[in-house]
Amino acid sequence: MARIDLDLAHAYKPHPTQDSDYALLPLKMSFRDGGAYALLGPSGCGKTTMLNIISGLVTPSQGTVMFDGRDVTRQSPQERNIAQVFQFPVIYDTMTVAENLAFPLRNRGISPDRIRQRVGVIAEMLEMSGQLHQRAANLSADAKQKISLGRGLVREDVSAVLFDEPLTVIDPHLKWQLRRKLKQIHHELRLTLIYVTHDQVEALTFADEVVVMTRGRAVQVGTADQLFERPRHTFVGHFIGSPGMNFLQARYADGQLLVGDCRLALPQDKAEALRQAGEFVLGVRPEYVEPAPEGHPEAVAVRIEQVQDIGTYWMLTSRVGQAVLRARLSPETRVPAAGETMWLRLVGPHTCYYKNEELLA
């Protein structure tokens, strides 16, 4: 197992001059030894490029990749001692399940006893002990992908195990079971795991820390809680949560917070930062927009445009100036009808403030 340090950038062309010339903008990042990480973002955000740079499939156009302080930038995946699991099963159909699992070990000249023991452990974890002597060819796609996962996890001496959207082919009903398996395995084996996905549930469930990426940039590394409660960048607020965070233009005026033409009370602990910023963006998640009594100093009066019954909650859509404001309310709330006016609280302990897309306070 290794600690991994990145200090690099990757450009599409020899002399990059603007941001769009980069697949990965200059970044510095560390992955703890034994940590579980997810790289999360929409297609084209650079997450797969980062994974391929860590594995050694791609050499960064500038900078270094260090494993435990050792420069491995020019080393192949084999030399780096990386195990990889891909989107689709990579197994030998003619071999049995046990032979498939043993293959990465046999290649390294490990003793038959040790191999048998290790294959047993992994098969047990993946609940495949009963199928060890079946040929892989006749198994379902799910089972084959489980073997791929097992092959990735079977060696104890790897620097890290890298996963590229490994649950894509898995039936939705079985996905959570495999997520659970991966989590258990991480707890037991304490391998350094790095997992690429565009699925927020997968990332937030699997990883201790999630790297959120957009347009070649890692905008925040954090726990699920941090990403939800205190998005450091507006993209994180938007991308995590469904629907994402509400964003409203706001400014400081005479000791008050001005949103549209509404004057709100300033949050005391953030007053100084907001005064200095002058103009900024107020971000509040639909989960934290609450109904408030008329005239509440932290609330705005809005005309409700749409009331949706989403089964387990109400979704209210309204507008403050040009910006859309959504509120997610519990099914027990008495909600107004569309067209009615309602007071909604915007300023509260969960409200975030942004300047130039970065968290200000």
Place this chain on the structure above:
Amino acid sequence: MQLSLEQVSKSVGAEVYLYPVSLNLVPSAVTVLLGATRAGKTTLMRVMAGLDAPTHGRVKVDGRDVTGLSVRQRNVAMVYQQFINYPSMTVFDNIASPLRLRGEKEIEARVQALAAKLHIEPFLQRLPAELSGGQQQRVALARALAKQAPLMLLDEPLVNLDYKLREELREELTQLFATGDSTVVYATTEPTEALLLGGYTAVMDAGELLQYGPTAEVFHRPQSIRVARAFSDPPMNLLPGEAATLGVELPGNVQVAVPLPSNGSRSVTLGVRASALRVQRRDGDVALPGTVELAEISGSDTFVHVDTPVGEVVAQLTGVHYYDLGASITLYLHPSQVYVFNEAGVLLVAPEHPTRRDA
């Protein structure tokens, strides 16, 4: 436009794709066809479009029998899962093609207006292959809208897009459907998508139409276990129990005091939505102690899988919550929040939906 299906069925050889379906779609509204893959959604849509003839039954448009008419003789717009555009035509020409076919005027202005609605104005002179998947599907949607067909059929149009893009485009589609005059049929496998689209929902399973009605009503009062199962995400917790004097008795001596109709069966199934399970106790709650198998975090919600004496259940908690695998947890449930189904899987009891108002 009033589309009616009368006892429409479809078989290919010995295999039944669709059991007899009768359905009067609400005109100028969205009807969601909700069901898992192979439920019969696409088969039904192809019959509605006239791409396939039904084996039995009739298709009527405004009372007129169109069963034998091919898709060319009908006025239907379709959008598929795959992004289907003319690859050698620019985005502009793709959108303009249905207008030109009909010899319409002011094509330039109409294309501009549609492109503006779907946020693809900057790409009008590009080829579809130069666009991202989301943009390509916007072009296909714009072309379908350009037809201004009285019937618009969409077969899982967002399934191949990233979830954030899906969220955005679904939102825009809902607006477009609401302002348009077309009768819209929209197939999806996702219960949440049906709820977000609103309108009416037809729940399908294994080639059968199970229930049709206003979307929220079908969700809150599923007539059978099969509908409840198809229309819940995460799945409704279904717990086998027995009718007792005070309600339903579950394994592990758990009593849920819910009044049952006298004509019910002895063995029943208790249905509990994941969102009805809480970790804070309230008056009158039933307690379900257990151990955590996994906490799945989506950001807005945490789905906690818990092993309990009544079986394995999933609880949906708002926000981010951490639970270690194997940790002890007690879930709480109020008896007024449960569904009860009889032995045949028919709904006996549904929770009152306290603040439902007619839109």
